[in-house]
Amino acid sequence: MPAMRVRQAIATAIADEMRTDPTVIVFGEDIAAAEGPFKTTEGLLEEFGPIRVRDTPISEMAFTGAAVGAATMGLKPVIEIMFMEFLGVALDQLVTEGAKMRYLSNGKLSVPMVVRASVGGGLGFGGQHSQTLENWVAATPGLKVLSPSDAQSAYSLLRAAIQDPDPVMFLEPRVTYAERGEVDTNLKMEIGKARVVKQGKDLTIVALGQMTNIAREAAAASSLDIEVIDLCTIVPWDKKTVLASVKKTGRLVVVEEQPQSGGWGSEIVAAVSAEFFGELKSPPIRITCPNVPVPYNGGLEARFLPNATEVNYQIDQLMATGKAPQPWWIREGF
Amino acid sequence: MSKGLERRKAILSDPVAQFERAVEIREFETQVNALFASGTIRGTTHLCNGQEALAIGLASVLRTDDPVSATYRSHGIALALGLTTESAMAEIMGKATGCCGGLGGSMHLCDLELGLLPTSAIIGGGMPIAAGAALAFQVQGNDRVAVAIFGDGATNIGAFHETLNLAAIWKLPVVFICDNNVYAEYSRINLTTPIEDLHIRAESYAMPHFALDGMDIDVVREGIQSAVDRARSGGGPTFIEAKTYRFAGHSRADQALYRPEGELDSWKSRDPLLLLEERAKKSGKITDAQIADMKVRKAKEIEATVALCQNAPEPSAKTMFENIWSRKVSQ
Numbered sequence: 328m329p330a331m332r333v334r335q336a337i338a339t340a341i342a343d344e345m346r347t348d349p350t351v352i353v354f355g356e357d358i359a360a361a362e363g364p365f366k367t368t369e370g371l372l373e374e375f376g377p378i379r380v381r382d383t384p385i386s387e388m389a390f391t392g393a394a395v396g397a398a399t400m401g402l403k404p405v406i407e408i409m410f411m412e413f414l415g416v417a418l419d420q421l422v423t424e425g426a427k428m429r430y431l432s433n434g435k436l437s438v439p440m441v442v443r444a445s446v447g448g449g450l451g452f453g454g455q456h457s458q459t460l461e462n463w464v465a466a467t468p469g470l471k472v473l474s475p476s477d478a479q480s481a482y483s484l485l486r487a488a489i490q491d492p493d494p495v496m497f498l499e500p501r502v503t504y505a506e507r508g509e510v511d512t513n514l515k516m517e518i519g520k521a522r523v524v525k526q527g528k529d530l531t532i533v534a535l536g537q538m539t540n541i542a543r544e545a546a547a548a549s550s551l552d553i554e555v556i557d558l559c560t561i562v563p564w565d566k567k568t569v570l571a572s573v574k575k576t577g578r579l580v581v582v583e584e585q586p587q588s589g590g591w592g593s594e595i596v597a598a599v600s601a602e603f604f605g606e607l608k609s610p611p612i613r614i615t616c617p618n619v620p621v622p623y624n625g626g627l628e629a630r631f632l633p634n635a636t637e638v639n640y641q642i643d644q645l646m647a648t649g650k651a652p653q654p655w656w657i658r659e660g661f
Numbered sequence: 662m663s664k665g666l667e668r669r670k671a672i673l674s675d676p677v678a679q680f681e682r683a684v685e686i687r688e689f690e691t692q693v694n695a696l697f698a699s700g701t702i703r704g705t706t707h708l709c710n711g712q713e714a715l716a717i718g719l720a721s722v723l724r725t726d727d728p729v730s731a732t733y734r735s736h737g738i739a740l741a742l743g744l745t746t747e748s749a750m751a752e753i754m755g756k757a758t759g760c761c762g763g764l765g766g767s768m769h770l771c772d773l774e775l776g777l778l779p780t781s782a783i784i785g786g787g788m789p790i791a792a793g794a795a796l797a798f799q800v801q802g803n804d805r806v807a808v809a810i811f812g813d814g815a816t817n818i819g820a821f822h823e824t825l826n827l828a829a830i831w832k833l834p835v836v837f838i839c840d841n842n843v844y845a846e847y848s849r850i851n852l853t854t855p856i857e858d859l860h861i862r863a864e865s866y867a868m869p870h871f872a873l874d875g876m877d878i879d880v881v882r883e884g885i886q887s888a889v890d891r892a893r894s895g896g897g898p899t900f901i902e903a904k905t906y907r908f909a910g911h912s913r914a915d916q917a918l919y920r921p922e923g924e925l926d927s928w929k930s931r932d933p934l935l936l937l938e939e940r941a942k943k944s945g946k947i948t949d950a951q952i953a954d955m956k957v958r959k960a961k962e963i964e965a966t967v968a969l970c971q972n973a974p975e976p977s978a979k980t981m982f983e984n985i986w987s988r989k990v991s992q
């Protein structure tokens with residue numbers, strides 16, 4: 328199996344889909360001639376030419392909407408929103424137009440498109456270029472929302488996303504772009520299926536994107552036998568896998584890279600609480616970022632993001648007291 | 662008077678001070694670039710080399726109560742408006758003494774005393790804000806003027822067109838300045854835009870518009886002054902396209918290898934610093950020897966600024982929770 332960087336896994340997944348499916352086209356800002364600001368579209372222009380691989384002006388609204396329109400007429404556009412924040416200027420086209428096309432055409436229209444966006448903090452990009460913002464899109468029926476955590480899931484999930492007949496939002500954790508991992512190009516991953524990345528029996532961690540790596544790190548450092556689930560799909564999320572795991576362990580900890588309010592983890596905790604009320608060994612908890620913008624300063628940004636030490640502190644407290652621990656910012660009086 | 666206001670006052674009309682400020686900005690960017698290249702600072706940065714005359718010309722025409730809404734590429738604009746090099750450098754280094762307490766970074770500078778609104782890192786993001794500031798002045802019945810300054814690439818985003826139209830129909834006291842430095846990221850303007858003279862776009866909004874030579878501070882000052890005068894006297898918005906050139910790559914990682922051969926050199930022959938130097942000499946207020954001394958002094962000053970900022974305190978964790986709402990709510 329070849330080892331590749333996450334950004335190469337993404338480019339490879341797109342190229343493999345383009346080779347097998349001539350309806351796949353790719354566009355975005357500086358993704359063709361410059362091969363992408365994060366080099367996630369390397370080699371595509373050269374191999375597939377300027378009809379199928381296009382640079383756009385700085386016009387997210389127009390090109391997101393153009394992807395919707397092209398998708399309704401038989402193409403499979405894969406577009407790149409360089410930083411998730413830029414989707415803000417295009418949200419109507421995706422959320423209010425694209426995601427409603429099937430419904431408002433009485434089922435006649437399909438919108439097989441993928442919106443790729445880089446997300447997340449950790450690189451010092453500051454308050455307008457570091458958020459994950461999955462909750463912008465997670466509350467839109469008609470959209471599917473995915474986030475890979477490593478090279479293999481980036482490759483396999485992106486191929487699944489491109490093949491899918493519905494609009495898919497594909498959130499790529501920017502910090503992982505340079506990370507290497509083995510990729511089995513024959514391995515299929517399904518939308519709506521989580522991955523158990525580490526088996527365990529004492530406690531279940533559900534994580535997403537770069538938090539999967541934090542969860543793995545925490546599990547490796549813990550004296551407990553922790554099961555780590557990489558959720559992979561936020562909408563529609565894999566209830567079956569999560570519930571089966573919590574049924575086994577009796578404990579749930581969700582690790583999320585976003586402010587506490589409105590996070591996807593609330594969905595998981597609510598579903599688990601409803602399903603296993605009274606049977607759980609401890610209250611299900613969420614470990615999140617505080618409800619503040621992403622700070623630029625390196626030390627503060629590192630504190631803002633959940634880390635393995637905090638995850639294990641929370642877990643140890645949970646095990647010792649049986650009560651949901653306070654987040655660090657409450658403990659420290661902020 | 663604060664140091665910032667003094668710095669602003671200094672460049673209002675004196676050609677020597679204006680030249681000196683340009684040298685300062687260039688030195689500042691040189692140091693910023695080196696700090697990023699060496700990994701001393703994380704994140705990203707966007708240098709303004711080649712665009713100094715526009716920044717200083719703008720600052721010298723505006724009043725300090727005329728707000729400016731600018732972009733992530735604003736080190737030069739901020740310093741021209743009067744922001745101290747310590748405040749700007751500390752911000753870029755993420756230090757508590759920075760203009761945004763170290764929480765903003767290179768792309769997010771601000772100084773309300775000098776009229777610098779928080780800079781936006783979203784293309785077009787600052788344009789409606791400037792129109793809104795102008796709306797406030799119109800409603801309040803005062804003679805303040807708002808300015809939006811943005812790149813050539815921003816002329817392709819929806820906010821640009823919506824804002825121009827709104828400002829035109831409401832006759833808002835706002836000046837739109839398109840800093841056309843020929844490139845948006847790695848794309849030359851002709852690859853993304855079907856016209857060369859971007860100011861023509863204002864024609865369809867029935868807004869007065871013109872292009873000017875953004876490398877020549879006298880031309881810049883005259884052009885912006887006329888637009889500001891119009892806005893101040895109730896004549897509504899103006900659109901100015903300043904022709905400049907981005908001497909550096911888009912951001913710190915960019916070598917700008919996509920530029921046609923010779924293009925950079927031909928623009929560099931009209932480097933705003935050269936023109937400002939000549940102009941300063943012509944004023945008779947500074948000699949070649951003094952200029953040489955000044956350049957050395959400025960370089961040393963910026964080096965000292967860097968050293969000072971390196972030793973400045975980091976922001977405390979507490980600051981992360983401040984300025985979220987008007988009153989702090991713990992949750």
Ligand SMILES: Cc1ncc(C[n+]2csc(CCOP(=O)(O)OP(=O)(O)O)c2C)c(N)n1
Nearest residue numbers: 413734782783784812813814815844845846
């Ligand atoms: C809405 C949005 N889309 C894309 C970007 C990414 N981006 C940052 S700078 C830039 C180029 C802007 O070019 P221009 O407007 O000419 O300004 P310059 O960088 O030349 O000053 C792009 C595309 C962004 N910040 N915001």
Ligand SMILES: [Mg+2]
Nearest residue numbers: 812813844845
């Ligand atoms: Mg530009």
